[in-house]
Amino acid sequence: MFTFIDLFAGIGGIRLACERNGGQCVFSSEWDPHSQKTYHANFGETPHGDITKIEAKDIPSHDFLNAGFPCQPFSTIGKREGFEHKTQGTLFFDVARILKHHKTKMILLENVPGLVTHENGNTFSVIRDVLENELGYVTFHQVINAAEYGVPQERKRIYIVGFLKEAYGEDIKFEWPEPDTEDVFISDFLEKHPTGYGISKHLQDTYLFKKEDGRPQLIDKSSKIKVKTLVASYHKIQRLTGTFVKDGETGVRLLSENECKAIMGFPRDYKIPVSRTQMYRQFGNSVAVPVVEKIIKQILKAADFPFQAPMNETKQSSLFDI
Numbered sequence: 001m002f003t004f005i006d007l008f009a010g011i012g013g014i015r016l017a018c019e020r021n022g023g024q025c026v027f028s029s030e031w032d033p034h035s036q037k038t039y040h041a042n043f044g045e046t047p048h049g050d051i052t053k054i055e056a057k058d059i060p061s062h063d064f065l066n067a068g069f070p071c072q073p074f075s076t077i078g079k080r081e082g083f084e085h086k087t088q089g090t091l092f093f094d095v096a097r098i099l100k101h102h103k104t105k106m107i108l109l110e111n112v113p114g115l116v117t118h119e120n121g122n123t124f125s126v127i128r129d130v131l132e133n134e135l136g137y138v139t140f141h142q143v144i145n146a147a148e149y150g151v152p153q154e155r156k157r158i159y160i161v162g163f164l165k166e167a168y169g170e171d172i173k174f175e176w177p178e179p180d181t182e183d184v185f186i187s188d189f190l191e192k193h194p195t196g197y198g199i200s201k202h203l204q205d206t207y208l209f210k211k212e213d214g215r216p217q218l219i220d221k222s223s224k225i226k227v228k229t230l231v232a233s234y235h236k237i238q239r240l241t242g243t244f245v246k247d248g249e250t251g252v253r254l255l256s257e258n259e260c261k262a263i264m265g266f267p268r269d270y271k272i273p274v275s276r277t278q279m280y281r282q283f284g285n286s287v288a289v290p291v292v293e294k295i296i297k298q299i300l301k302a303a304d305f306p307f308q309a310p311m312n313e314t315k316q317s318s319l320f321d322i
């Protein structure tokens with residue numbers, strides 16, 4: 001069994017992936033009250049609030065740190081002055097100070113692929129420099145598309161994995177998980193006429209199909225495809241590049257709650273005690289659980305972690321009757 005902490009926890013997508021690998025959560029932090037509510041409904045604990053206000057010594061010791069932290073620019077002034085200066089005022093600073101205090105053995109950071117090019121590459125190079133040269137980690141990074149790992153959604157994210165040199169030496173053999181051989185498509189996950197998700201005819205005519213700057217992806221139960229990335233603002237339909245279903249009272253509807261769970265690889269019984277707006281925002285901010293689950297499995301393998309509970313890798317199968 002390994003212990004982990006869940007930072008920027010959202011609704012606990014990374015926690016689910018850790019628990020499926022036999023991990024035990026010893027601390028979580030998430031400041032958004034709506035996400036805290038969903039987290040509590042599913043894990044029975046309310047995450048601690050603002051991580052910037054929590055001292056590293058008040059966090060229990062742990063084997064594994066997980067963080068899907070927001071991407072922010074670093075000041076380039078403090079180039080040679082240690083991570084405190086290089087990363088001050090950013091949330092990566094808080095990740096770094098926790099790692100420094102606890103000498104956490106394994107880490108997994110998740111972010112949008114744009115992290116690599118953010119601020120002309122400076123943000124990413126500071127993160128790697130701090131992890132490798134100041135905190136003593138061997139790191140690996142890769143942009144991975146969740147679509148290749150068992151969910152019917154295109155969702156590219158960058159994952160940064162780190163192993164503490166002091167614990168594992170420098171030539172750690174870490175390998176990214178192999179893509180699944182079997183493909184899954186949205187057609188197998190669509191619900192039969194869920195109600196209340198319709199997009200009004202008026203909105204369709206005046207907005208959804210009107211604009212020139214992008215076309216929505218329209219799907220139905222014959223669509224042997226993957227849906228586009230679920231974004232946090234999906235419910236606002238401001239992103240005309242999203243995916244909508246040809247179905248329902250008005251002919252076009254949003255993805256339902258159960259369909260969101262399916263494309264993010266969450267179990268169908270995951271509790272969502274918040275409004276629909278919050279539900280889309282929370283899933284849009286979260287992770288595709290199966291890909292994270294597989295990455296963590298590879299991390300534990302490389303770290304040769306002494307004891308692991310049986311790994312119940314969850315396979316997304318056709319969850320709904322069509």
Ligand SMILES: C[S@@+](CC[C@H](N)C(=O)[O-])C[C@H]1O[C@@H](n2cnc3c(N)ncnc32)[C@H](O)[C@@H]1O
Pocket residue numbers: 008009010011012013014029030031032035049050051052068069070091282285286287
């Ligand atoms: C990209 S989301 C991570 C979602 C998470 N991986 C999941 O599976 O749901 C980033 C989260 O960080 C939270 N956050 C941002 N600043 C924070 C802070 N200072 N303290 C605690 N949480 C914070 C946001 O509310 C948001 O839910």
